[in-house]
Amino acid sequence: MALEHRLADEAAALAAALAEPLGAVGDDRLRDLIGMIGSVRRLVDAVGVRIAGELARRCDEGALAVRWGERSAAAVLAVEAGLDPAEAQDWCEVGAQVVPRLSLAGEDLSPRRPVIAEAVERAELTMRSLSRIARTVDEVECRASGRGESIAPVLLAEAVRLAPRELARLCRFAIDRADPDGVPIREEEQRRRAGVQVSHLPDGMLRWIVTMDPESAGFLTAALDARTAPRREPRFAVDDALEDEPTEGGTRTLAHRRLDALVSIASESLRHDPGNVAGTAVTMVVTVSLDALRTGLGAAEIAGIDATISAATARRLAAQAEIVPVVLGGASEPLDLGRSARLFSAAQRRALGLRDGGCAWWGCTAPPGWCEIAHVDPWARGGPTDLDNAILLCPFHHRRFDLDRWTLEVVEGERWLVPPSWVDARRTPRRAGRARPTGRVAA
Structure with a gap:
């Protein structure tokens, strides 16, 4: 089904669902409404990208923006659609990569990035994710010619199940993997841009801006x-x-x-400090x-x-x-203690910090130092104090995991948090742990 038809149908379904007062809907129905809003938002982004791409093409070929009194296609989009200028720029940049092109002879050409164009048609990602992937593909292509198109499907597939911050980390890893020799150069550029700005405010306070x-x-x-x-x-x-x-x-x-x-x-x-730094x-x-x-x-x-x-x-x-x-372990620092101890060791905590990256709950950004180690199978019921039976959770999500009786399942090496039926009737699994760069990114 065409994007515009899907958008019309899902917007109509959302409008019909909202006919009932929100205060009268049940918890499961409210969850459905949230999902419908997300779907409509992604469809709006997809349709907007196509419109922005056509606008950018006409501005490039016929100076349409100038005739309308604006400097660029992004400026036109920001004014006419009421978008933030940065968001309008994202729409135009992605749109320029996914709309069909014309040759000098007037023949139809495929989009510049056909894989991203297909992702837009599926309407599975937000504009923010599409923009980040498009820029990453461009940078990878710039640093390693021919690898941009090969990395695009991998990033698009991962983006469907990653939070925005995790996708950003994955994109940075893809650039580093494509151009390992350029890491020191980028690092030095970051050092040049780093610093502390100190402002004296009128009320006598100081403001530090640390980059x-x-x-x-x-x-x-x-x-x-x-x-x-x-x-x-x-x-x-x-x-x-x-x-x-x-x-x-x-x-x-x-x-x-x-x-x-x-x-x-x-x-x-x-x-x-006795007078020197040591x-x-x-x-x-x-x-x-x-x-x-x-x-x-x-x-x-x-x-x-x-x-x-x-x-x-x-x-x-x-x-x-x-x-x-x-790489932890060995005779001097065992990671799996079995039933010999109830509390996890410092070595296991470090290993979990590396494996989970912080709180393993989907979308939580609590760092490892804020987290507690939870037994998946409680120690009191025979669960061992081993890494396979451990998960790193912040205090809030540790309580939710234990009190609400969530479970952890391992499918093909990946761990998934499964809610109880009274929290989610469908018991939809949520991916556990932070995204870590894997071999899939080395496409």
């Missing part, structure tokens, strides 16, 4: 997570007078707690392949940081910092 490269972010994120993790609730004070000062309403936002953590880090550094660097978990570590070529990852660092930087960090090995 960090991945390496810098790794150190600061590790330090902040250690001091702001839920349930630890440390108290920070510059002096004894502040220690007794009550917080507003007894609670503080995450932004307040991060500021407290930064002040605490600075205060502690000043109290213990000691062991802040512990970070750096994931890097053995070949990359040996050769210094390729990319590495810092746990909790989305962007990659170069293998050369990973080697430098390994020389100056306390190392937490990525």
